[in-house]
Amino acid sequence: MPNTIARDAAWPILTIPTDLATSIEARAATLGWEPARLAIAILRGERKPRLLFSTKSVEITEAAAALLREGGVTCADVLDRHLSGDWGTDETESPGSNEAILGAGVGRPFSRFLVGLDPDVAVVVETDLVIGLTRIETGVEYVVHTLPA
8 A cells, every 4th residue: 555755846745655655764764854855855866965963953034045945945955065064155265164163062163055146145054063053044144143243
């Protein structure tokens, strides 16, 4: 008997054999993924990135969500890239700084990802390792909130 495991815009209802669904559910549990997300990732040919660190919660500003949506990028895309050590466009300015932060276990690893072709249009992803909070915001919002009061 088939088992419905995933709903997605590309596959509104994904029905697969029960034995495969059981296998996907078991693999998803070991990876910490939702079974539906893993099933869709498999169909798309995606792999789970190797995460260097984790987060307990994620905040995204409305402006960043709108910017990502307009650019055809998902929050999950930039979050997965950040948590797997892809620091985006700013790593050349301070190479190794995020790795040093991760090695110390305290601080805030930082990524900056372009959205589109304009080098001034980007989202910033920053994780506070101590409290486990990851924040996604536009580059402009990040600059504003990091200025001294």
